[in-house]
Amino acid sequence: MSDEFQELLAEVMSHADHFGHREHLELTWLAVRRHGSSAAVELVSEGIQRTARYERVPRKYHATISRAWVELVGHHVRERAQENDFAEFVARNPALLDKRLINRFYHASTLASSHARSEWVEPDRTPFP
Template identity: 60%
Template sequence: MTSSDSFPDLMARVMTEAAHFGHREHVHLSWLAVHLHGTPTAIRVVSEGIRRTARYVGAPQKYHATVSRAWIECVGHHVHERPTDDFATFLSRNPALLDKRLLLRFYRSATLAGEVARRRWTRPDLAPFPWQRAAPGTCR
């Protein structure tokens, strides 16, 4: 990882086109990190960066370990399925990623609302992610 690929630099790239950090920006950040580093490293870089940022702004409760990792894994699945160097193209191919409720296809709401899932990675308890199934699928 070069210094220009650090979490602050990735955030700066995402925020050049955004007024605030919302869901679309989280997907963009995940896409950039996966595109540059691969999914396993992206999980670490983005999760640690979001956790540090939440602490810095005095809102550590905003960080959710399971939600952060699940989104990065879902984005990573699509990045590897149909690579592109253009985020707009990526979104046009994978519009379901803009649905904030997408993770509820895989997790019960009570699971995601629980303290355990907030603090540490929790596997899906409603349905496995497509890349966890024996048959190929998509996160749609």
């Protein structure tokens, strides 16, 4: 899967000058569309974790946040499975562009916990759609 992550990353970065939230969403969107949500959780999480270790910032990886974004993107991909254009996807789902969206589902204290950083924690405010 590591090669697949690198391919997805290269595809996203071919038209971007930095890797920000939008690029993270696009990589996740591609992974979900090509591999399904379950496989995308593993692919994206492992890829981000490996990249953070390589960049010597392993604390940047957050297991719950990584999976939560895959779950959210996956939900919207399932609603519009025929959509083949990422720009159209985010235009139809603009809330995904807000990094704070995750706070609708989790309390800040939950996300700040070491448990949530290292393992998946279910939403504790409201379930995902």
